Amino acid sequence: MGITKSDFFTEGQNKIAQWMKALGHPARIAIIQFLLEKKSCICGDIVDELPLAQATVSQHLRELKNAEIIKGNIEGNSICYCLNINTISQIQLFINQLNKDVFDNVENKCC
Amino acid sequence: MGITKSDFFTEGQNKIAQWMKALGHPARIAIIQFLLEKKSCICGDIVDELPLAQATVSQHLRELKNAEIIKGNIEGNSICYCLNINTISQIQLFINQLNKDVFDNVENKCC
């Protein structure tokens, strides 16, 4: 079908999956790394850094924005994108808990 | 097109994106949580826990395995799946570094 049965999963499961899905493309990872590198946050030149057309980059940015991984501000003519600390922190919480649980159960592993 | 231009991104970017993509579906998050909950690792009953057909669950398990998020062992008739500590740790490393970098640059944010 190609449609995800979101209704049958918990809100938390859907939220985490949405964040992870947004991070599930190398161009979007590259965008995030670029936003970190460019401390100035004047981010109009992401297109020049990526091997993708402007329309494609804009689409990736929109997906990151929809998932609340980044925020965008209009700055006169250009737009300034920033990482959303709040979401990144929540992702970190999930991954750290996951890692802790895995290590706590390490003696119960069978493979 | 629907095809990702992986060749134009770094190995690291592709690897991280692959992990995140594998985690980018609520059913796969649910599977992971179930694997953690069931400490025994006798995991033949994932199908009963999820609102999905057996074929679909098997497909999700294969994707998690391809991304090396889980490992699977044949145990007589049934199969035992476990989380791959190594990969989970690497994901944690990436997220923790990301979070650190975001916080370090908090004063340079514009939005």
Place this chain on the structure above:
DNA sequence: ATTTTTCATCGTAATATTGCAATAAACAAT
């Protein structure tokens, strides 16, 4: 006022994902 710059959106094509029924494969139990 016109042109340029910057970013978003629309339309479209190619490919990928999601989901399931049906079937196969591999072993266990009878």
Place this chain on the structure above:
DNA sequence: ATTGTTTATTGCAATATTACGATGAAAAAT
């Protein structure tokens, strides 16, 4: 040997994603 149990695979339909050219919109620069 046959039957049941468990998981994988195949084939298919519906939907989503990825990518880009063309176009639009809004402010900046000339």
